[in-house]
Amino acid sequence: MSEILFMAPVFKQMIWGGNKLGSKWGYAIPGENTGECWAVSAHPNGDCTIKEGTFAGKTLSQLWTEEPQLFGDTTGDRFPLLIKIIDANDDLSIQVHPDDIYAGKNENGSFGKTECWYILDAPEGATLVIGHNAKDKAELEDMIHNGRWEEFLREVPVKRGDFIQIDPGTVHAIKGGIEILETQQNSDITYRVYDYGRLQNGKPRELHIAKSIDVITVPAKSVEESVINISTDAKNTMNQLISCNYYRVWKLDVDGSIEVSQDYPFLIMSVVEGEGQIDGHSLKKGDHFILPNGFGKAQLQGKMELIVSTVA
Numbered sequence: 264m265s266e267i268l269f270m271a272p273v274f275k276q277m278i279w280g281g282n283k284l285g286s287k288w289g290y291a292i293p294g295e296n297t298g299e300c301w302a303v304s305a306h307p308n309g310d311c312t313i314k315e316g317t318f319a320g321k322t323l324s325q326l327w328t329e330e331p332q333l334f335g336d337t338t339g340d341r342f343p344l345l346i347k348i349i350d351a352n353d354d355l356s357i358q359v360h361p362d363d364i365y366a367g368k369n370e371n372g373s374f375g376k377t378e379c380w381y382i383l384d385a386p387e388g389a390t391l392v393i394g395h396n397a398k399d400k401a402e403l404e405d406m407i408h409n410g411r412w413e414e415f416l417r418e419v420p421v422k423r424g425d426f427i428q429i430d431p432g433t434v435h436a437i438k439g440g441i442e443i444l445e446t447q448q449n450s451d452i453t454y455r456v457y458d459y460g461r462l463q464n465g466k467p468r469e470l471h472i473a474k475s476i477d478v479i480t481v482p483a484k485s486v487e488e489s490v491i492n493i494s495t496d497a498k499n500t501m502n503q504l505i506s507c508n509y510y511r512v513w514k515l516d517v518d519g520s521i522e523v524s525q526d527y528p529f530l531i532m533s534v535v536e537g538e539g540q541i542d543g544h545s546l547k548k549g550d551h552f553i554l555p556n557g558f559g560k561a562q563l564q565g566k567m568e569l570i571v572s573t574v575a
């Protein structure tokens with residue numbers, strides 16, 4: 264009988280971070296300005312530790328290498344996904360990610376980054392930056408070099424429950440007050456296009472203008488193709504949010520009980536609201552775990568919302 268792998272997250276302090284990961288989520292955060300919880304991660308910049316059981320104290324990257332059967336012998340030299348909770352107390356920088364080919368060539372063999380966001384919380388009237396308004400490469404360069412940010416950036420309204428897919432080459436930024444769960448490729452490569460002229464320790468943070476211009480898709484994908492509105496109200500069923508080349512993501516609202524059949528290489532689960540149980544093990548908001556390969560049927564009970572994912 265295989266065991267559930269419960270994760271001990273890693274926290275990141277950011278100039279735009281806040282304290283909600285402590286006050287709302289109950290995590291022991293390292294201090295104010297905590298922006299990111301790396302909840303399920305095997306990345307060298309934040310490798311999660313297994314909390315309990317046979318593998319207690321081991322990191323997820325160690326398990327990937329030493330116990331490949333837990334992940335259905337999925338091919339690849341590193342764990343493919345990274346799950347984060349992001350609490351933006353202030354606006355994040357305007358950024359873009361490369362794809363696998365560009366990152367492999369220019370970033371020491373790193374993966375590129377495709378990511379998606381489930382909006383956990385957003386203030387009334389909240390907006391995000393997704394895409395841009397440049398019609399061709401020449402206009403893109405002119406808008407960036409001449410700081411025509413108001414014309415360049417495309418802001419779209421968002422609310423709790425929206426789901427957004429961000430392909431490589433998509434200009435994007437989370438704005439202050441928004442809380443998301445991010446499912447992404449296991450990569451930490453971000454090109455910063457614009458940082459609102461902010462200073463960190465008296466200096467502006469580095470921008471990556473040339474690389475950004477290399478990778479930004481022109482023209483941008485339409486808003487309709489980026490912001491996905493799926494009815495996720497159905498209880499006790501796996502509501503698929505997306506299936507792309509890298510991951511599949513579902514929303515699962517448990518109200519009462521449901522049996523989930525773990526037929527995937529592995530299944531990542533994050534409790535984002537409420538509380539309950541899985542196979543008698545108590546769960547609460549902020550718990551993240553992996554059902555390993557061959558786990559079989561899991562019984563979930565209680566009243567809670569989960570975001571679930573696996574590799575494509």
Ligand code: ZN
Nearest residue numbers: 358360378435
């Ligand atoms: Zn991003």
